[in-house]
Amino acid sequence: MNFQARIQVTLKSGVSDPQGAAIVRALAMLGFDEVTDVRAGKYLELRLTAQDEVTARQRVTAMCETLLANPVIERYEFTLMKEQE
Amino acid sequence: MKFAVIVFPGSNCDEDAVRAVRRVLGVVVDAIWYQTASLDGYDAVIIPGGFSYGDYLRAGAIARFAPVMTAVRRHALAGRPVLGICNGFQILTEAGLLPGALLPNEHLQFRCEIVTVQVETNQTPFTSAYRVGQQIRLPIAHGQGNYYADAATLEELRAHDQIVFRYVGENPNGSVDRIAGIVNRQRNVLGMMPHPERAVHPLLGSTDGAPVFISLLHTWEALFAGPSPVETSAVGVRSACAGGRE
Numbered sequence: 001m002n003f004q005a006r007i008q009v010t011l012k013s014g015v016s017d018p019q020g021a022a023i024v025r026a027l028a029m030l031g032f033d034e035v036t037d038v039r040a041g042k043y044l045e046l047r048l049t050a051q052d053e054v055t056a057r058q059r060v061t062a063m064c065e066t067l068l069a070n071p072v073i074e075r076y077e078f079t080l081m082k083e084q085e
Numbered sequence: 086m087k088f089a090v091i092v093f094p095g096s097n098c099d100e101d102a103v104r105a106v107r108r109v110l111g112v113v114v115d116a117i118w119y120q121t122a123s124l125d126g127y128d129a130v131i132i133p134g135g136f137s138y139g140d141y142l143r144a145g146a147i148a149r150f151a152p153v154m155t156a157v158r159r160h161a162l163a164g165r166p167v168l169g170i171c172n173g174f175q176i177l178t179e180a181g182l183l184p185g186a187l188l189p190n191e192h193l194q195f196r197c198e199i200v201t202v203q204v205e206t207n208q209t210p211f212t213s214a215y216r217v218g219q220q221i222r223l224p225i226a227h228g229q230g231n232y233y234a235d236a237a238t239l240e241e242l243r244a245h246d247q248i249v250f251r252y253v254g255e256n257p258n259g260s261v262d263r264i265a266g267i268v269n270r271q272r273n274v275l276g277m278m279p280h281p282e283r284a285v286h287p288l289l290g291s292t293d294g295a296p297v298f299i300s301l302l303h304t305w306e307a308l309f310a311g312p313s314p315v316e317t318s319a320v321g322v323r324s325a326c327a328g329g330r331e
Contacts, residue, residue, distance in 0.1 A: 016191065067150070070146065070179065072185065
């Protein structure tokens with residue numbers, strides 16, 4: 001079966017995000033001064049094949065834990081969708 | 086004593102590290118391609134600075150899975166010295182051989198300048214030739230040198246004298262507790278953002294990096310080749326490296 005995983009990797013709360021802070025300042029400069037916080041993260045879309053959804057979920061979790069996120073500073077979440085053959 | 090300098094695609098301080106070892110110590114040093122599976126016969130390993138794998142995903146995240154890293158891990162677990170400089174520090178944290186992580190600099194600038202750091206401990210095989218409290222000038226060149234560790238990890242680092250270098254004066258990247266370099270609990274793996282290999286000749290603006298290499302040689306000599314001038318200060322270092330050679 002074919003699946004698509006949409007993975008979001010974000011910094012854990014408490015880990016400073018200089019990029020997010022710079023975006024807050026840039027938005028304020030452009031008049032969007034109602035923005036009080038920005039946290040920048042990564043979005044990954046991947047396609048995979050697996051025999052069933054449980055297996056696909058296990059494999060994507062393993063990918064996140066091993067490579068895609070660094071558990072020291074980041075957390076991840078993902079949604080899994082079945083794709084047409 | 087034999088040194089290995091690991092070369093990843095995107096390393097750019099590998100040649101500097103090779104030349105520093107050769108110039109300061111005059112010992113054998115080989116550049117080792119990242120596909121190499123064994124580091125047998127090498128006494129010390131240097132993971133140099135640069136942008137391995139273009140810093141894709143996270144700095145060091147992909148390099149840590151390169152074939153040579155299995156050998157580096159084995160070398161480290163055997164108690165032999167591993168020195169990670171800049172990108173090498175990032176790789177060692179990603180590999181879990183050192184605690185914490187390196188975030189983008191707080192001000193988001195890439196900083197390339199000479200900074201002053203203080204030697205916080207000389208009870209390591211990398212700093213036995215310095216005095217505790219000695220202030221030295223070393224170059225930095227990084228965009229992601231902002232050391233982060235959670236409160237519990239930081240407490241551990243302090244309790245076990247694992248903070249080896251701290252920035253003096255302006256904190257150039259926002260590192261927690263002004264940390265510029267740390268060792269692991271066993272004291273045989275050092276990660277540091279400043280570049281000692283770029284501070285070994287007056288023409289480079291500083292020679293303050295040379296004692297890092299001298300410390301490694303003296304520690305090794307004290308262990309395996311009879312007395313050396315650093316023997317008295319190398320007590321902690323001895324136990325750190327004791328597993329180095331069976």
